[in-house]
Amino acid sequence: MEKDHSNVIISTKDLGIGYQGKKKMTLIQRKINIEICQGDFMVVLGRNGIGKSTFLRTITKVQPPLEGAVFLGQKELQAIDDRILSKKMSIVLTDRIPDSQLTVFELVALGRQPYTNWVGKLTSEDYQKITWAMKETDTQALSNCHFYELSDGQLQRVLIARALAQDTEIIVLDEPTAHLDLHHTIKIFQLLERLVREMKKTIILSSHQVNLAIRYANNIILMTNNRVISGSRASLQEDQAFDDLFPSEILNFDRTIEQFVVQKK
Amino acid sequence: MILQKKYSQQLIGMLLLVVILTLVSISLGSVSIPISEVIDILLGGQSSKSSWDFIIIHFRLPKAITAMLAGSGLAICGLLMQTLFRNPLAGPFVLGISSGASLGVALLILGASIFGGVFTSLALSKWAVVVASSFGALLVLLAVLLTAHKIRNTMSILIIGLMFGTVTAAIISVLTFFSDAQQIQQYLFWSFGSLGNLSWNEIGAFTIIYGFGISGLLFIFKPLNALLLGENYAKSMGIHIVRSRNIILLTTSLLTGVITAFTGPIAFVGLAVPHITKLIFKTSNHIVLVPAVGLLGSVVLLICDMIAQLPMSEFTLPINAVTSLLGAPVVIWLLVRKKKVYL
Numbered sequence: 115m116e117k118d119h120s121n122v123i124i125s126t127k128d129l130g131i132g133y134q135g136k137k138k139m140t141l142i143q144r145k146i147n148i149e150i151c152q153g154d155f156m157v158v159l160g161r162n163g164i165g166k167s168t169f170l171r172t173i174t175k176v177q178p179p180l181e182g183a184v185f186l187g188q189k190e191l192q193a194i195d196d197r198i199l200s201k202k203m204s205i206v207l208t209d210r211i212p213d214s215q216l217t218v219f220e221l222v223a224l225g226r227q228p229y230t231n232w233v234g235k236l237t238s239e240d241y242q243k244i245t246w247a248m249k250e251t252d253t254q255a256l257s258n259c260h261f262y263e264l265s266d267g268q269l270q271r272v273l274i275a276r277a278l279a280q281d282t283e284i285i286v287l288d289e290p291t292a293h294l295d296l297h298h299t300i301k302i303f304q305l306l307e308r309l310v311r312e313m314k315k316t317i318i319l320s321s322h323q324v325n326l327a328i329r330y331a332n333n334i335i336l337m338t339n340n341r342v343i344s345g346s347r348a349s350l351q352e353d354q355a356f357d358d359l360f361p362s363e364i365l366n367f368d369r370t371i372e373q374f375v376v377q378k379k
Numbered sequence: 380m381i382l383q384k385k386y387s388q389q390l391i392g393m394l395l396l397v398v399i400l401t402l403v404s405i406s407l408g409s410v411s412i413p414i415s416e417v418i419d420i421l422l423g424g425q426s427s428k429s430s431w432d433f434i435i436i437h438f439r440l441p442k443a444i445t446a447m448l449a450g451s452g453l454a455i456c457g458l459l460m461q462t463l464f465r466n467p468l469a470g471p472f473v474l475g476i477s478s479g480a481s482l483g484v485a486l487l488i489l490g491a492s493i494f495g496g497v498f499t500s501l502a503l504s505k506w507a508v509v510v511a512s513s514f515g516a517l518l519v520l521l522a523v524l525l526t527a528h529k530i531r532n533t534m535s536i537l538i539i540g541l542m543f544g545t546v547t548a549a550i551i552s553v554l555t556f557f558s559d560a561q562q563i564q565q566y567l568f569w570s571f572g573s574l575g576n577l578s579w580n581e582i583g584a585f586t587i588i589y590g591f592g593i594s595g596l597l598f599i600f601k602p603l604n605a606l607l608l609g610e611n612y613a614k615s616m617g618i619h620i621v622r623s624r625n626i627i628l629l630t631t632s633l634l635t636g637v638i639t640a641f642t643g644p645i646a647f648v649g650l651a652v653p654h655i656t657k658l659i660f661k662t663s664n665h666i667v668l669v670p671a672v673g674l675l676g677s678v679v680l681l682i683c684d685m686i687a688q689l690p691m692s693e694f695t696l697p698i699n700a701v702t703s704l705l706g707a708p709v710v711i712w713l714l715v716r717k718k719k720v721y722l
């Protein structure tokens with residue numbers, strides 16, 4: 115099936131990602147050519163250290179590409195002003211939030227910064243968006259809590275609420291289910307899936323929960339040592355791409371149930 | 380935000396406290412003047428003794444104004460540094476900015492006896508001290524900024540700041556070693572810190588530069604709040620990180636520089652007042668914090684000044700010693716009780 119290119123929202127051209135040291139450049143992945151379309155629920159899968167976070171940080175302008183380029187629509191990402199970008203793309207990172215006395219409400223309200231005036235005064239529309247974001251993420255009851263009082267699962271939902279309040283078409287999340295138990299992990303996946311389905315958001319996330327990710331996402335970016343490919347579950351399966359994700363002696367991809375299973379002795 | 384009303388009440392309360400303390404501080408001293416007379420004189424009326432007029436207009440009012448400006452300025456600088464470096468230990472002193480100011484003044488005053496010539500005539504001028512101090516503060520700040528650019532780890536930046544402080548102290552020791560007793564004494568007195576001795580001309584200049592520095596704050600309320608989530612989030616919310624950081628650092632060096640120049644180094648206020656304010660106001664929103672920290676800074680320095688004057692006596696203690704002696708135990712007590720500090 116030929117892919118429809120008309121609604122591509124993020125694309126990369128021969129992208130090389132990694133870190134620029136003082137003397138040498140550490141390239142983690144090269145020649146990444148992928149397309150992400152409007153309304154995609156895209157999950158990035160790969161082993162530890164394969165470059166998932168680096169990839170997400172590069173397509174969100176948190177760090178620059180080392181080679182090639184990232185495009186947002188037709189425009190090169192590096193050329194887009196941060197203020198304009200902030201109305202198109204919001205992020206949920208794994209960065210630790212410094213200790214402060216911000217309440218959950220204040221934290222979510224910070225997501226309105228691209229729209230507020232010079233002192234950050236909230237208009238009734240801002241309040242509306244904040245309330246909506248907190249309702250969607252089921253964090254209303256936490257409104258007056260300080261964020262350091264929250265559990266990992268609650269904090270993750272609050273951070274997603276902040277990204278939602280930012281009212282952007284694209285939301286990029288780096289391992290939003292890290293540190294979460296299975297119940298809370300599924301809750302996050304269901305929330306994100308609903309945002310894609312009902313709000314027509316484009317969501318890109320990385321996750322180590324491969325089996326859940328395969329089930330919920332409609333498109334997958336697979337990062338392995340040799341290549342970075344993307345496609346639907348079916349097309350990747352056809353390509354036998356899942357077999358390269360992990361060394362096969364421990365984990366295997368079971369085609370019939372479309373899940374990874376532990377290799378029996 | 381939603382609790383705006385509560386905060387504005389607290390702020391008004393604090394403003395009243397500043398006014399009251401100002402009046403009390405003007406009335407106290409080696410000659411005690413009744414508060415009612417103080418109010419009369421300040422409102423332009425005549426008091427029962429003309430010597431009181433003179434004391435208030437030429438000594439105590441300038442001193443109170445200096446205390447308010449210096450206290451609020453240093454406290455706000457501390458708040459800005461703590462938010463920028465996302466580290467509760469940051470402050471004008473810890474980052475070596477005050478040391479830089481001291482170094483500038485030391486080079487000027489102590490250098491006079493070593494290098495002679497132009498230095499000798501300059502060292503006697505208060506304005507030269509002001510310029511030297513601001514320049515020293517700016518230089519250290521730029522050095523910190525450069526390292527901050529190369530090193531992302533904020534903890535390292537703080538340690539580097541401490542090292543700058545140590546190096547400046549060492550340089551000052553060397554300069555002292557080669558200086559005349561007279562110059563050493565002049566520098567020593569400056570380093571004790573003093574809120575008095577400012578003429579109205581100097582107060583005017585102080586206020587203008589202070590106002591200039593403070594006005595930089597108008598551009599950074601939003602960035603300061605966004606920075607509470609770290610630089611990456613702030614950037615993703617449309618904040619221009621480099622520009623905001625430069626405004627914060629410039630504001631800090633200007634304020635620290637001018638305050639240190641006119642009053643000498645004053646420890647503790649910059650580091651501790653933001654923490655005390657956050658414990659009282661329980662918020663991290665800078666729209667509330669900046670004015671609150673400023674007001675509390677004034678309160679603290681006015682109180683320290685009253686203690687330094689040793690009411691009813693002829694002696695005045697060095698203000699720098701009083702702030703530390705009074706402040707350090709307060710902060711330790713607060714933290715032991717609270718067990719956690721916040722940005």
